[in-house]
Amino acid sequence: MSHPFASTGLDIDDRLAACFGKDGIEAPTPVQQRAIPLVLAGKDVIIQSGTGTGKTLAYVLPLLQRAGREPDFRAVIIAPSPELAMQILRTVEAYKAQGVRSTSLVGSGNIERQKEKLKAHPQIIAGTPGRVLEMIFARKVKTKSIKALVLDEVDQILSDQNDAELKEVCSRPEFEAQIILASATIAKRAEAFAREAMHEERLRPSVDRSPLPQNIEHRFMVFAAERSESALVRLIRGLDIDRALVFVHKGYTVPKLFHALVNHQIPCATLSAEADKRQRQQAIEALRSGAARVLVATDAAARGLDIKDLRWVIHFELANDKQAYLHRAGRTGRAGKRGTSIVMVTKDELPALERQARELRLELAEVGLDAADR
Numbered sequence: 001m002s003h004p005f006a007s008t009g010l011d012i013d014d015r016l017a018a019c020f021g022k023d024g025i026e027a028p029t030p031v032q033q034r035a036i037p038l039v040l041a042g043k044d045v046i047i048q049s050g051t052g053t054g055k056t057l058a059y060v061l062p063l064l065q066r067a068g069r070e071p072d073f074r075a076v077i078i079a080p081s082p083e084l085a086m087q088i089l090r091t092v093e094a095y096k097a098q099g100v101r102s103t104s105l106v107g108s109g110n111i112e113r114q115k116e117k118l119k120a121h122p123q124i125i126a127g128t129p130g131r132v133l134e135m136i137f138a139r140k141v142k143t144k145s146i147k148a149l150v151l152d153e154v155d156q157i158l159s160d161q162n163d164a165e166l167k168e169v170c171s172r173p174e175f176e177a178q179i180i181l182a183s184a185t186i187a188k189r190a191e192a193f194a195r196e197a198m199h200e201e202r203l204r205p206s207v208d209r210s211p212l213p214q215n216i217e218h219r220f221m222v223f224a225a226e227r228s229e230s231a232l233v234r235l236i237r238g239l240d241i242d243r244a245l246v247f248v249h250k251g252y253t254v255p256k257l258f259h260a261l262v263n264h265q266i267p268c269a270t271l272s273a274e275a276d277k278r279q280r281q282q283a284i285e286a287l288r289s290g291a292a293r294v295l296v297a298t299d300a301a302a303r304g305l306d307i308k309d310l311r312w313v314i315h316f317e318l319a320n321d322k323q324a325y326l327h328r329a330g331r332t333g334r335a336g337k338r339g340t341s342i343v344m345v346t347k348d349e350l351p352a353l354e355r356q357a358r359e360l361r362l363e364l365a366e367v368g369l370d371a372a373d374r
Helices: 004-008 014-022 030-040 055-069 082-095 111-118 129-137 160-170 188-197 225-238 253-263 277-289 322-329 347-360
Strands: 045-048 075-078 102-105 124-127 148-152 178-183 216-222 244-248 268-271 294-298 312-315 339-345 364-366
Touching: 004 030, 004 055, 014 082, 030 045, 030 055, 045 055, 055 075, 055 082, 055 124, 055 148, 055 178, 075 082, 075 129, 082 102, 082 124, 102 111, 102 129, 111 129, 124 129, 129 160, 160 188, 178 188, 216 347, 225 253, 225 312, 225 339, 244 253, 253 268, 253 294, 268 277, 277 294, 312 322, 322 339, 322 347, 339 347, 347 364
Parallel strands: 045 178, 075 124, 075 148, 102 124, 148 178, 216 339, 216 364, 244 294, 244 312, 268 294, 312 339
Antiparallel strands: none
């Protein structure tokens, strides 16, 4: 019996089927079902679908198949942050066939070492805008060699400088690459970029364009500001939350919250921007394995974070804007699983939360818990 992904046009061998099995993937998501054939065919594609619906594999799998067939094929994938770029690279390396070459170009990496790796002619490059563009303008990555250009989370990539420089690259006579935009939201600037840089017959697979999956429940809890830590403890205990990702704004809040939770016998791990690769892996593994019941993370540190089967996301502090809310809430409800996003707010913060909910068209329900600690 053929594998469910075979219907997308992918060649499914035992190795690829084993990769799907390892990640618990049984069949393509709607966005993968619609986008993979278009990417395989080399079309310009706008992949707009909610966070956690499988956009990364929707373009990575067909690009890897083409790289396996064509030794000269090169795809450049640009992400807004080093964390997301490295997560994409990890996905590439988990699914690529033997012989397909890949590397990263991120601003935080050693540029000389990255230049050396480019000499091996990697077929898949994942990187951040500044470093990738720097390498293109320095001719370390030749424009003509790029067969596919992916902008993942395009709205976050297109700053004034990046927008102008990417349009300059795409307007070069030798640039003939397929362009793929992938994002939960496509803002006006991204639409303008698409009109100018992509072919007129660019395709937008017809999928649910809600920025978040429908299987995420959105709730809020009102508490007294001076009781924020005890309110979090009561929330975790009152809802019997087994594994939660708790978001804060600033790094200095992380140890404070860690000690408060540990003092109440709630096992906790932390993740801040200062954490190195080893510390980051240890913190994530603690939550995955159940050694920690809570992972406290800053917005910056949680960029690109993907924890399988994570049910609960708690906003200990209100997100700064709707994009920050999307990123946070999108850590749960992934790959079709159910999830719950709970925002902790004071009475004074309720208007800001209601504004975000209107902008995102979310229905918010208050947590029915005596632990509200008003």
